[in-house]
Amino acid sequence: MSENEKGLEELTPKQIVQQLDHYIIGQEKAKKAVAIALRNRTRRLKLPEEIRDEIAPKNILMIGPTGVGKTEIARRLAKLCGAPFLKVEATKYTEVGYVGRDVESMIRDLMSVGYKMVKSEMQEQLKADAEKKVEEKLLDLLLPGSNPKDRKTDKKPDSASFDSSHDAESAVSDKPIPGNGFFMVPPSTGTEKTVDNSTREKFRTMLREGKLEEREVEVTVSRRGGTPTMEIFAGGSIEDLESTMQNLASMMNGSGSKRRMVTIAEARKILTEEILDSMVDMDKVADIAKHRVEQMGIIFIDEIDKIANSSSSSGGGGQDVSREGVQRDILPIIEGSSVNTKFGVIDTTHILFIASGAFSVSKPSDLIAELQGRFPLRVELTSLNADDFELILKEPKNSLIKQYVSLMETEDVKLEFTEDAIKRMSFIAYDVNSRIENIGARRLHTIMETLLEDISFEADEHKGETIKIDAAYVDQKLTGIFQNQDISRYIL
Numbered sequence: 001m002s003e004n005e006k007g008l009e010e011l012t013p014k015q016i017v018q019q020l021d022h023y024i025i026g027q028e029k030a031k032k033a034v035a036i037a038l039r040n041r042t043r044r045l046k047l048p049e050e051i052r053d054e055i056a057p058k059n060i061l062m063i064g065p066t067g068v069g070k071t072e073i074a075r076r077l078a079k080l081c082g083a084p085f086l087k088v089e090a091t092k093y094t095e096v097g098y099v100g101r102d103v104e105s106m107i108r109d110l111m112s113v114g115y116k117m118v119k120s121e122m123q124e125q126l127k128a129d130a131e132k133k134v135e136e137k138l139l140d141l142l143l144p145g146s147n148p149k150d151r152k153t154d155k156k157p158d159s160a161s162f163d164s165s166h167d168a169e170s171a172v173s174d175k176p177i178p179g180n181g182f183f184m185v186p187p188s189t190g191t192e193k194t195v196d197n198s199t200r201e202k203f204r205t206m207l208r209e210g211k212l213e214e215r216e217v218e219v220t221v222s223r224r225g226g227t228p229t230m231e232i233f234a235g236g237s238i239e240d241l242e243s244t245m246q247n248l249a250s251m252m253n254g255s256g257s258k259r260r261m262v263t264i265a266e267a268r269k270i271l272t273e274e275i276l277d278s279m280v281d282m283d284k285v286a287d288i289a290k291h292r293v294e295q296m297g298i299i300f301i302d303e304i305d306k307i308a309n310s311s312s313s314s315g316g317g318g319q320d321v322s323r324e325g326v327q328r329d330i331l332p333i334i335e336g337s338s339v340n341t342k343f344g345v346i347d348t349t350h351i352l353f354i355a356s357g358a359f360s361v362s363k364p365s366d367l368i369a370e371l372q373g374r375f376p377l378r379v380e381l382t383s384l385n386a387d388d389f390e391l392i393l394k395e396p397k398n399s400l401i402k403q404y405v406s407l408m409e410t411e412d413v414k415l416e417f418t419e420d421a422i423k424r425m426s427f428i429a430y431d432v433n434s435r436i437e438n439i440g441a442r443r444l445h446t447i448m449e450t451l452l453e454d455i456s457f458e459a460d461e462h463k464g465e466t467i468k469i470d471a472a473y474v475d476q477k478l479t480g481i482f483q484n485q486d487i488s489r490y491i492l
């Protein structure tokens with residue numbers, strides 16, 4: 001998966017489809033549409049500014065029965081692309097009897113995604129630098145006062161060190177660790193200057209060889225959350241308000257930090273995180289993230305059919321009103337408006353929206369007209385047949401069969417599926433779908449579970465064995481169930 005994770009911007013639509021092919025069987029039209037939409041944004045960014053602003057993204061509406069890969073396409077796209085990506089359920093904004101989460105929160109959430117993404121990219125670049133600093137820091141903790149820089153400046157706060165408050169507060173435990181007493185930690189008063197460079201270098205070697213991982217040192221751990229955010233004033237929601245209050249509260253009691261005894265291994269983690277945090281410029285991260293979210297961001301709105309006013313199933317006037325309300329609330333965001341977030345104001349004009357829904361009860365035309373117009377690209381996903389199921393079982397990188405084989409491997413049981421067993425399962429899935437209810441590829445999950453129930457349960461008795469699943473085995477486990485309509489209604 002790692003080969004192409006990053007440079008999605010450079011991928012051609014064909015290559016994007018190829019990437020999606022690793023996970024999604026069929027649904028060529030949908031894959032093509034998302035690939036083109038993604039490519040169009042990189043194309044747009046190459047244009048001169050005046051034209052660039054004129055080109056709005058072509059939002060996509062994916063329509064198709066349940067379990068055929070709508071969400072899966074979105075999920076894979078998210079993993080593939082270097083663009084900030086957020087998936088939300090439209091129904092989340094319609095909770096009956098309560099004005100659901102305000103729709104602008106989706107932009108705030110997308111911005112948080114973008115922020116984290118940029119931050120971790122930057123930290124990745126700084127990692128080597130940070131590692132060096134952490135090593136020095138650990139040596140300071142193990143041998144207080146041994147740092148040559150400290151000695152030269154006679155313990156004046158050192159501007160090159162990343163966080164002077166730490167130097168003062170963290171110290172080595174003065175109790176020698178039992179069973180590990182071959183080196184005594186020098187007492188931290190007076191004698192510090194006697195710790196010479198060669199000791200420090202010896203410790204450095206031991207540290208690098210991993211010999212000190214279990215030693216305990218005292219570090220100052222600052223509480224997570226950092227500075228309290230002022231999002232309340234930036235138009236945050238109730239939830240955001242709550243977390244802000246918590247931040248404020250933790251700031252007030254205990255000044256947000258605390259001393260702890262931890263092993264070197266843990267200390268390294270804590271220090272790395274802190275040093276990395278102090279090394280990246282948060283304002284710069286926010287700037288880059290804002291740009292990326294505005295220009296490349298993608299929001300996937302799932303279950304959009306559930307907020308359509310279906311003419312047939314008029315379920316309580318009140319609910320319809322709230323559904324339509326949500327549609328109206330979403331409009332300006334899709335159209336392009338400014339949303340306040342704690343990282344600044346985000347312009348949503350060029351964010352790409354992909355909406356998806358089964359539209360089994362309602363139709364796209366049941367959405368309010370303005371909203372329909374905002375999703376000019378319609379792609380239909382097709383129902384899956386037995387051949388598709390066969391491929392879905394075998395081909396994807398994370399296919400069900402591969403999943404179960406590795407699960408059983410942990411129990412030292414080797415599963416082998418024959419071709420005709422897979423054919424048989426696909427046929428049964430298709431058959432049950434067409435006779436009872438079409439739940440798409442999700443049927444394969446129930447079938448696999450039923451098929452392997454006994455093996456799963458008795459795995460310990462089969463340690464070291466290879467179990468062959470052939471057509472006969474599938475028939476033995478499933479045919480009885482699937483031939484009886486009533487039973488299969490419940491089991492498969």
Ligand SMILES: Nc1ncnc2c1ncn2[C@@H]1O[C@H](COP(=O)(O)OP(=O)(O)OP(=O)(O)O)[C@@H](O)[C@H]1O
Nearest residue numbers: 023024025066067068069070071072358392441442
């Ligand atoms: N075309 C496909 N190729 C590979 N796997 C698929 C395909 N379609 C569905 N699946 C698998 O079936 C499961 C359900 O698919 P998914 O979540 O995409 O359904 P959906 O279309 O979003 O349905 P719903 O309308 O109910 O949300 C997932 O585990 C997915 O991996």
Ligand SMILES: [Mg+2]
Nearest residue numbers: 070071072302
């Ligand atoms: Mg879905």
